[in-house]
Amino acid sequence: MPTVLASLALLVALVAFVFSVVALRRGSSASRSGGADALPEDVVGLRQEVAALQTETRTALRHLAVVRYDAFGDMGGHLSWSVALLDDAGDGVVLSSIHGRSEARTYAKSISGWTCEQQLSPEEDEAITHARP
Template sequence: MDLLALIAAVAALALSLLAVRRTAARGGGGGVDALPEDVHGLRQEVAALRNEGSDALRHLAVVRYDAFGDMGGHLSWSVALLDDAGNGVVLTSINGRNDARTYAKSITGWACEQQLSPEELEALEHARP
């Protein structure tokens, strides 16, 4: 009986060592270099998506206000739409009793060549991360 138990223990040890070697050969043993190749591919894809996303207009802010003292309801507004580098546009709509005017101003590096109204500046600052 003891001999049978010894043979079973040796066989189990041999199978365990074989499983550990197979795991290590597939990259299961320590370190980033030992990761499977598909994980490296996924990391490259994530880096590419982050790079693509930096150009997306993902920073935005809206400021609503009364452009004229005799009107209420905050019907006028300015919205800033910018990417990670601060490039984009500020759109403004000034609403009066009889008409509405809309303006677009280009933003580069969080700055504008044209003069911005206080509300447009506020929208730009609120959009900044």
Template sequence: MLAEILAVLAVVLAALACVLAALALRRAPSRATGDGVEALPEDVHGLRQEVAALKAENADALRHLSVVRYDAFGDVGGHLSWSLAVLDDAGNGVVLTSIHGRSEARTYAKSVAGWTCEQQLSPEEEEAIEHARP
């Protein structure tokens, strides 16, 4: 019985809180009174400038990644060899390749500028760069 009374009281208090919140929102002055960008508060303009600066700063972040796994030799299975492209928005970065054989593994790094490389790329490295392209 006490639990039912408390439940009803909680529902009534919640409804009262909703009504008071709605009244408070009606009485609150509106900060943006016009239409368009001119009507936005100054802090919104500042936030837009910060977002634009962050986007410009993020352009040269190495954020485009792609991994291609493959069998480099016919007698070694399991796709243990791989090529990894790590590039920024302009296609600048690096391609890392690890060739796994029966008795050894070799690792290579090739720099990439503008989505191309001065060194000759393997088909798997070209594929990794192509998959990393947005």
């Protein structure tokens, strides 16, 4: 159990680190452009700002779904899981942690256009399907 918790904590820390780097990059570009003070006062300008923000967020990992399951018949509690983290184009990653009695294994598979070159487990496929808008 401590190994599973340590693996999960490491995974959560890694995802948090990725999101922090993305936020810092966006924050520095916003400060260079003047931030909220630089917003135009007219409606047309605001619409252009909204369109620009929508364009920027297309590559954000904002579609996510988690599927919990029992990987082995003799295990209970839905301790194994798969999570899909995808952008609007269906590009991103699916992460899976398979929990057994004596160990836990974690896998990452790259997703491009809602599909994967590697074979997906039914649970990974389900996570991608649930993440799709």
